[in-house]
Every structure is written in structure tokens, then in C-alpha cells.
Amino acid sequence: MALGYVRPAKEADVDEIARIQLSTWRAAYSGIVPAEVLDSLDTTWLARQWRESIVNPPSPTHQVFVAVEQAESDRQAITTVGFAAVGPAPEDEEVAEQSGLVTEMLVEPRFGRRGHGSRLLSAAVAHWRSHDLTTAYAWAFARDAATLGFYKSAGWDADGARRTLEMADQRVPQVRLHCDLTEDDEPGQAASA
Numbered sequence: 001m002a003l004g005y006v007r008p009a010k011e012a013d014v015d016e017i018a019r020i021q022l023s024t025w026r027a028a029y030s031g032i033v034p035a036e037v038l039d040s041l042d043t044t045w046l047a048r049q050w051r052e053s054i055v056n057p058p059s060p061t062h063q064v065f066v067a068v069e070q071a072e073s074d075r076q077a078i079t080t081v082g083f084a085a086v087g088p089a090p091e092d093e094e095v096a097e098q099s100g101l102v103t104e105m106l107v108e109p110r111f112g113r114r115g116h117g118s119r120l121l122s123a124a125v126a127h128w129r130s131h132d133l134t135t136a137y138a139w140a141f142a143r144d145a146a147t148l149g150f151y152k153s154a155g156w157d158a159d160g161a162r163r164t165l166e167m168a169d170q171r172v173p174q175v176r177l178h179c180d181l182t183e184d185d186e187p188g189q190a191a192s193a
Contacts, residue, residue: 008066022043082105084120101136136181
């Protein structure tokens with residue numbers, strides 16, 4: 001049996017975050033994101049971006065969390081299995097004031113359905129609430145049934161907003177989800193994430 005928990009990311013986590021992002025995007029978004037985009041991703045470049053996000057966040061509301069799994073029988077066997085990057089919603093997006101945004105949240109597919117996504121989302125909600133944010137948003141690929149299902153099981157709903165990303169001369173649609181952070185129940189508690 002393994003123990004799972006979430007903690008704020010440290011600079012030492014950037015290589016694992018980049019590895020998780022690359023492997024998860026290639027596994028989960030094959031057929032959604034053009035192959036040439038997935039093939040062009042590079043862990044060195046990704047690690048540089050994550051290092052900057054962790055070491056020099058643009059504001060106190062920006063935070064990167066990592067999900068880790070620790071073997072119960074061997075306390076030294078700790079594996080980083082996912083991460084979430086959150087912050088305030090951009091001012092140029094038409095969203096409620098005092099809003100947060102999930103900029104990226106991924107759990108390696110081989111560690112899925114063990115509660116890591118729920119723990120990451122719960123940490124994000126606690127972080128946003130500590131900064132007095134009242135609404136949270138996330139963008140998901142319109143054809144990504146797993147991510148959409150995860151957010152919906154956690155109490156998030158599509159709000160009707162859509163956007164299209166141009167990727168390698170292809171149009172990739174996304175939908176926006178949101179949740180109210182002022183409700184007493186804890187959003188982000190998807191049972192099987």
C-alpha cells in the first residue's frame with residue numbers, strides 16, 4: 001500500500017515535473033494535440049519554464065504543487081506522480097473578480113485513480129481560499145473526456161466559455177469549467193482521481 005500527499009513544489013522538483021508533463025501529454029493528448037506539437041516538446045525547455053515558475057512566481061497567488069506517492073513499507077521510496085500549477089485568473093479573461101485559474105494539472109496515467117488529482121485540486125482550493133479568491137476556473141481540451149469527467153466529479157461545471165488554440169496549423173477546441181470557492185462543501189474532492 002502507498003501513501004499519497006501533496007506539497008508545494010521546490011526547485012529540485014523541476015526535472016520530474018517536466019518529465020511528467022512530457023510523458024502525460026504524449027499519452028493523454030495523443031489524437032487531441034497534433035503529433036508534431038507533442039514530438040517537439042523537450043524536457044530541458046519545460047524544466048526551465050517550471051524552474052522560473054517555482055523560483056520566481058509572478059505573485060503570491062501563483063503556486064506549483066506536486067503529488068507524491070510514498071511506499072508504506074519503505075519510507076525512502078517516494079515518487080513524484082503529478083503536479084498542479086495555479087494562480088489568479090488573467091485580467092484579460094472575462095471571469096468573476098477574485099478568481100483563480102488552474103494553468104496545468106496532470107497525474108501520470110500509471111498513477112491515476114489513486115486520489116492524487118483530488119489532493120492536488122484540494123490543495124489548490126485551499127491556496128485560493130487563503131488568498132480570498134471566490135471562484136476558480138480551468139480550461140480543458142473539449143475532446144479530453146478524462147479531464148472533463150474529473151472536474152465534473154469534483155463539482156466543477158462548464159460555464160459555456162470556449163476557445164480554440166492554434167497548434168501546428170490545427171484548431172484545438174477547449175472548454176472552460178468553474179467552481180464556486182465560497183460554498184461550504186469542499187470542491188475538488190473527486191472520488192476516483
